[in-house]
Amino acid sequence: MIEIDSITKRYGETAVVDSVSMTIAPHTITVIVGTSGSGKTTLMRMINRLVEPTSGTILIDGADNRSIPGYELRRRIGYAIQGHGLFPHRTVAENIATVPTLLGWEKSRIAAKVKELLSLFQLDPAAFGPRYPHELSGGQQQRVGVARALAAEPNILLMDEPFGALDPVIRAKAQDDLLAIQKHFGTTIVLVTHDMEEAFHLADRIAVMDKGRIVQYAAPEEMLVNPATDFVETLIGAGERPFRLLSIGAVADAAEAGEAEGEPIAAASSQRDALSALLWSGREALPVVGADGARLGRVTLAGLARRAARPQ
């Protein structure tokens, strides 16, 4: 749990982060969105004290984050940035081993951790461990950057526009990987982005920042239905709202009783994907199947249309 209490950061006269308070629940993904220069990075960097606040406090699991030296705090909090920030003179394995080495882990434990993380990120440890960062593709570098951030098994992971440099296909894959990783470790993730699509795809809660202040901090559905200000509404994009609403929900939740013909849809995929499949196939309904292949009913155009409408 991260409790941020009226935190303020001033550079000269301007408050870059202006008296922000928010509580981040454990094991969730919180996404901070906002226009460029709104103070997202500064807010996030105050959590691990890369930036020291002008006033206010931040409690991590009840303890003031200033109760231990900054570098010790940062070894307990994962940190991944856009453009990965890998050390060019160190191999992939050495990069991932950085924090465990700083913490003085035993060699065998470090080696096992590196291997586990590389496998988890679908990089063959034998092939990729000895390579240097410049020998990897952008997507692979980014995965290694996240793996390095997770190496010391932190409870909290801070990510500043981690997927900003990736092309759309790789980015979608990286986002799905992140969701899987979060499930696997139960990490509390705070992620900064300016991409609303990404925010709605990943977030349990979204914080919208504007000129150093949080203008709305809410679950995605809530934000879609009740945008707090015109700014939030513009940021979400009025024309996108029904589709964003569908993209949050899983097909399982929209499944109705009954049979249907055609290519079945996985219960875990989003309702937006289901709408897309229905429109493309020209059918009124398609069957829904679980992960084990069992039929769970069907999903219909009319049903999805009801769900995409503004809730009354």
Added chain:
Amino acid sequence: MTFRIDKLGVVIAALLAYGAFLAPFANFRANRIVPGEARGILEALPAGLGAALLGFAVIAIVVVVLKTPTVFRLLLGLAALLALAILVGLSAGHLTPPENTYARVSPASGFWLLSFAFALLTADALARLRLSPLARVALLAAVAAAAAGLLVSGAWDGLSILKEYGSRADSFWLEAGRHVVLALGSLVAATLVGLPLGILCHRVEALRAGVLNVLNIIQTIPSIALFGLLIAPLGWIAVHVPGAAALGIRGIGAAPAFIALFLYSLLPVVANTVVGLAGVPRDANDAARGIGMTDGQRLFRVELPLAFPVILTGIRIVLVQNIGLATIAALIGGGGFGVFVFQGIGQTAMDLVLLGAVPTVALAFAAAIVLDAATELSNRKPGRAA
């Protein structure tokens, strides 16, 4: 089969033709200070050998002008240089009358032109072969071993420069030692001071411009003027600081020379440290801090390793510069190879000047090759093969 012309080869061929057929090969003097008489290849070498050398030059001219395999050109260049080195020694024996110890024989412009042309051929072939750094150092070692072999064998004993050496062998090695200590010692001192100073300048931006400006100004002070500036303060220290005089600190001698070299060395070391550290990727630095490195850990594990090739380049500049500059230490009694250079100038004895100049150039050249190789090795990202 068509013949294609090598552009650089045409230049080399012209040098070879002029050096072999028009310029004198050796200089003969009745004693060490009278003006010399020029001797062409046919006169300077025993019968047969002179003609053979001319024939060899003609063949070489054809080979270098045409586009021939690089390895072949390299071998030709090296073989020719070795042959020239041996022949110039033979010419000394050939030209010096028996039992005459006053006469002096030294290489003349033709010999130097031929050597230069073949060195150019060798250097060009080496550049084209893109030898690995270790191979270049190995080649340097082989050349040094060959030169040492010729020296020890006595093949060059008849040459004037070695006659100068023969009459002052003891002081030669003494001054050689002093020269190396001056050049290397001031480099070590400049590195010990300049590296932390560069790191400080990188971290504290307010210091940077000031320090670099002062060091820049020092670089522009001529060495003689710098010696002059140092005489008064060092003289004062020698008199007033107990024990300083016992350490050899005086207004003249090795101390001011050492300090001057040290001061000249600071700029390249500090500037390259600052540039190297500034070149460390922002992301890498941010990540280092973000994952919990202390400032010291970040410096030693991220910043310095990444800046190392640039810093090493600065050290290379300093070493080569110091080996050359240490010559002037002799002006104020600081010793080194400069002793022979300035004595030689005073006595108008060119051979003595060369006794000081040739080892200086050879040392600087060797230092440049070794440090270039080290820089390249440190610059190369390992593991590229995968």
